[in-house]
Amino acid sequence: GNSVTQMEGPVTLSEEAFLTINCTYTATGYPSLFWYVQYPGEGLQLLLKATKADDKGSNKGFEATYRKETTSFHLEKGSVQVSDSAVYFCAVMYSGGGADGLTFGKGTHLIIQP
Amino acid sequence: DTGVSQDPRHKITKRGQNVTFRCDPISEHNRLYWYRQTLGQGPEFLTYFQNEAQLEKSRLLSDRFSAERPKGSFSTLEIQRTEQGDSAMYLCASSLTGEQPQHFGDGTRLSIL
Numbered sequence: 001g002n003s004v005t006q007m008e009g010p011v012t013l014s015e016e017a018f019l020t021i022n023c024t025y026t027a028t029g030y031p032s033l034f035w036y037v038q039y040p041g042e043g044l045q046l047l048l049k050a051t052k053a054d055d056k057g058s059n060k061g062f063e064a065t066y067r068k069e070t071t072s073f074h075l076e077k078g079s080v081q082v083s084d085s086a087v088y089f090c091a092v093m094y095s096g097g098g099a100d101g102l103t104f105g106k107g108t109h110l111i112i113q114p
Numbered sequence: 115d116t117g118v119s120q121d122p123r124h125k126i127t128k129r130g131q132n133v134t135f136r137c138d139p140i141s142e143h144n145r146l147y148w149y150r151q152t153l154g155q156g157p158e159f160l161t162y163f164q165n166e167a168q169l170e171k172s173r174l175l176s177d178r179f180s181a182e183r184p185k186g187s188f189s190t191l192e193i194q195r196t197e198q199g200d201s202a203m204y205l206c207a208s209s210l211t212g213e214q215p216q217h218f219g220d221g222t223r224l225s226i227l
Binding site for chain 2: 004032034036042043044045046049051089091101102103104105106107
């Protein structure tokens with residue numbers, strides 16, 4: 001079945017630092033890839049997505065590129081802000097004959113210090 | 115913009131009791147999903163509906179769990195004879211189609227005493 005591995009947290013950075021959160025996946029076929037974010041006290045929100053190889057998803061300064069050859073979808077941001085502090089979840093969805101639910105990683109807690 | 119709504123936000127009950135949660139998806143979203151999230155983990159898929167039809171159930175969904183979406187709009191998730199291990203956040207999500215992103219509600223936190 002599908003699985004997602006993402007780097008363990010917490011990840012603590014200073015404001016304006018460069019961010020990378022690694023995510024790799026195993027899946028059959030050609031899954032769609034997602035990053036969701038959960039801010040303190042709030043529900044999961046879709047941050048960005050990519051549906052095919054070499055696609056780049058982007059939103060709010062965050063980017064992630066669908067790398068089929070390395071089965072990766074790493075999240076990056078050039079300059080983080082305190083308001084980016086949250087838990088980030090990488091997820092994969094394979095739509096094709098089986099369950100269409102998302103498979104999530106365990107989440108990476110990001111802490112940005114001023 | 116009306117998002118996915120879940121009720122109640124928090125449910126506290128004694129072991130052995132039955133509980134029912136409700137989810138109201140975004141209007142016109144055909145797909146509705148249920149997930150369970152425990153502390154420090156990502157959400158785990160439980161089941162999903164295409165309109166009123168329940169199309170897939172995870173192995174996590176034991177016989178004590180049942181979900182319905184009778185008119186293809188709101189959905190309910192019932193847990194019978196609750197156990198300590200059922201304590202978790204239960205999340206509902208909806209999407210327009212299977213290819214579209216899922217939008218999540220704020221969840222129902224279940225605490226078993």
